Amino acid sequence: MVENVLEMHSIAKSFGQTQALNGINFELKSGEIHALLGENGAGKSTLIKVLGGIHQPDRGEILINGNTVHIKGVHDAQAHGIGVIHQEIVLVPYLTVAENIFLGREPVTKLGLIDRKQMNAEAQEMVKELGLNLDVNTLVGELSVAHQQLVEIVKAISFNIKILVMDEPTSSLSDEEVKxxxxxxxxxxxxxxxxxxxxxxxxxxxxxxxxxxxIRDGTYVGTVNTKNSSPDELVAMMVGRELKNFYTRTYSRQDEVVLKVDHLSKQNVFEDISFSVHQGEILGFSGLMGAGRSELMLAIFGAYGYDNGSVSLNGEELKIKSCSDAIEKGIALVPEDRKDQGLVLLNSVGFNMTLSELKHLMKNKLIVSEEKRSALISAYIKSLNIKTASPDAEVSSLSGGNQQKVVLAKWLATNPKLLILDEPTRGVDVGAKSEIYSIINELAKQGLAIILVSSELPEIINMCDSVCVMREGKLTAQLAQSELTQENIMRYATGG
Known part of the structure; x- marks a missing residue:
C-alpha cells in the first residue's frame, strides 16, 4: 500500500513578474489531517488552486497514490478524487440541500425528468453516513453557516473524493460548531x-x-509533527523570526471618561447595558456568538437603534440617529466583516483610506485637494506599514492584514475620540496580528479611548485594561485586568 496519497514536488507558479510559488513540496499520508500554514500572501491559496485544477503549475510534479498526474481543470481534479471547500461558501441558497449536492448531475427518470425521490434518498443516505442531522429538503439559505459548511462537505464527498481540502472552515463558526x-x-x-x-x-x-x-513567501520552509511542535516554533517558521513580544501593551488609562453608556436597551437584543471608557483605555467585550456585542457597538455607532438609555461622549449626551452623526461626534467603528462592511474591494487603497474624510480634504466645496489627499494617504501607508504596490492598487489585491490596516487608516483619518474595533484580527495571519496589536497599543498610549470586541480570549486578556462579558444580551460581569483568565471569562459568558 502506498503511504502517501498525495505528493507535490517542486511546484512553481508565476503571475507576470510575481513568483507566487517557488519550489513548494507537500505530501499527504493516507488518513492524515495535514495543516498548511503560512502568512497571508505566503502562497497557500495558489498551491491549493494548482491542486484543484484552477491554476496550471509552471513546473513541478504531482503524484496521487504514487502515480504522476496532470490536473488540467476542476473536473479533472474531482476525477482524481480531490475536493476543495473554499473559505467562501458557494452553494445556491434558494435550492434545497439535495439539489445543491447533485447540482448539474441530477438523477433522471426514463422520461428525462429529475428523479427527486432518488436524489433525496441518496442525499439523505450521504448525510446519514456522516452522522449529520440535516433534512435534505431544507433550503440552503435557511441553514446556519455551520450547517452550510457541512453541506459543502457532503457535496464534496458525493464525488467519491479521497483528498479533501478545507480552507479556513471555522472562520464564521462558534466554538460548539467547531467541535x-x-x-x-x-x-x-x-x-x-x-x-x-x-x-x-x-x-x-x-x-x-x-x-x-x-510555507513563507512562496517557498517551502518545513514540515513538523504537530504533537512535537509548539506555537512559538510555528510562528518563527512562518515569519522567519521570533515574535518575542507578540502582544504589545503599555497600560496608559487616564482619569478622563470619554464614553459613558447608561442603561442602554434594545428589545430582544440587549438589555440594561452600562459601562464607561476612559482616555487611553482599551476596554474589552467578550462573550459567545449571539451574545449581542456587535449589535451593541452598532447601536453606539448609530447603525442600530436602541429603545432606552443614553450614550454620552466627553460629558455630552448624544442624540445619534445615523452613522454620520456618530462620525461627526468623533466615534469610529472598524466592523467585524471588513470585506462586506469595511472596504470597497474593487476600488483603490487610497480611495478606501479617504472615504470617510473627504469633506476635510476639500480645496473648496466642490473639489478635493489632491495635495492634502496624497499627503494623508502617504502618511498612513508609512505609519501603519501598509504593504501595497501603490496607493492606486485595488484594495482586494492586499493581504488580509494589510486590508485591515486600510480600514484602520480610514477611521483614524477622521481623528476619532472613540475607536470601536470589532474582531480586528479575524482572518489575519500571526505576523500581521502582532503588528495590529502594536498599532492598537500605540493609539491607546496617545490617549485614544478604545473598545475591543473579540472572540479570541488570549487577545482579550493580553490587550485589555478590563473586560465586559456579555451573555444573551446582558452584561454579566466587568472584570479588572487582574481577574482576566480564560476560566473567569468563560464562566460569565456561559452562565456556568
Whole structure:
C-alpha cells in the first residue's frame, strides 16, 4: 500500500513578474489531517488552486497514490478524487440541500425528468453516513453557516473524493460548531478520506491535525509533527523570526471618561447595558456568538437603534440617529466583516483610506485637494506599514492584514475620540496580528479611548485594561485586568 496519497514536488507558479510559488513540496499520508500554514500572501491559496485544477503549475510534479498526474481543470481534479471547500461558501441558497449536492448531475427518470425521490434518498443516505442531522429538503439559505459548511462537505464527498481540502472552515463558526465540524472530520478520516486543513488558529491545529507544513513567501520552509511542535516554533517558521513580544501593551488609562453608556436597551437584543471608557483605555467585550456585542457597538455607532438609555461622549449626551452623526461626534467603528462592511474591494487603497474624510480634504466645496489627499494617504501607508504596490492598487489585491490596516487608516483619518474595533484580527495571519496589536497599543498610549470586541480570549486578556462579558444580551460581569483568565471569562459568558 502506498503511504502517501498525495505528493507535490517542486511546484512553481508565476503571475507576470510575481513568483507566487517557488519550489513548494507537500505530501499527504493516507488518513492524515495535514495543516498548511503560512502568512497571508505566503502562497497557500495558489498551491491549493494548482491542486484543484484552477491554476496550471509552471513546473513541478504531482503524484496521487504514487502515480504522476496532470490536473488540467476542476473536473479533472474531482476525477482524481480531490475536493476543495473554499473559505467562501458557494452553494445556491434558494435550492434545497439535495439539489445543491447533485447540482448539474441530477438523477433522471426514463422520461428525462429529475428523479427527486432518488436524489433525496441518496442525499439523505450521504448525510446519514456522516452522522449529520440535516433534512435534505431544507433550503440552503435557511441553514446556519455551520450547517452550510457541512453541506459543502457532503457535496464534496458525493464525488467519491479521497483528498479533501478545507480552507479556513471555522472562520464564521462558534466554538460548539467547531467541535461538531471536528467530529465530522474524524468520521471522514475513518472513512478513508485524507485532509488538507488551512487555518490561522493554532488551537485548532493542535487539536485536529497530525502534521503541519509551513510555507513563507512562496517557498517551502518545513514540515513538523504537530504533537512535537509548539506555537512559538510555528510562528518563527512562518515569519522567519521570533515574535518575542507578540502582544504589545503599555497600560496608559487616564482619569478622563470619554464614553459613558447608561442603561442602554434594545428589545430582544440587549438589555440594561452600562459601562464607561476612559482616555487611553482599551476596554474589552467578550462573550459567545449571539451574545449581542456587535449589535451593541452598532447601536453606539448609530447603525442600530436602541429603545432606552443614553450614550454620552466627553460629558455630552448624544442624540445619534445615523452613522454620520456618530462620525461627526468623533466615534469610529472598524466592523467585524471588513470585506462586506469595511472596504470597497474593487476600488483603490487610497480611495478606501479617504472615504470617510473627504469633506476635510476639500480645496473648496466642490473639489478635493489632491495635495492634502496624497499627503494623508502617504502618511498612513508609512505609519501603519501598509504593504501595497501603490496607493492606486485595488484594495482586494492586499493581504488580509494589510486590508485591515486600510480600514484602520480610514477611521483614524477622521481623528476619532472613540475607536470601536470589532474582531480586528479575524482572518489575519500571526505576523500581521502582532503588528495590529502594536498599532492598537500605540493609539491607546496617545490617549485614544478604545473598545475591543473579540472572540479570541488570549487577545482579550493580553490587550485589555478590563473586560465586559456579555451573555444573551446582558452584561454579566466587568472584570479588572487582574481577574482576566480564560476560566473567569468563560464562566460569565456561559452562565456556568
Amino acid at each position: 461538531h465540524l471536528f467530529v465530522t472530520m474524524e468520521r471522514l478520516r475513518q472513512n478513508g478520506v485524507s485532509m488538507i486543513y488551512i487555518s490561522h488558529k493554532f488551537e485548532e491545529l493542535f487539536t485536529i491535525t497530525d502534521r503541519i507544513t509551513i
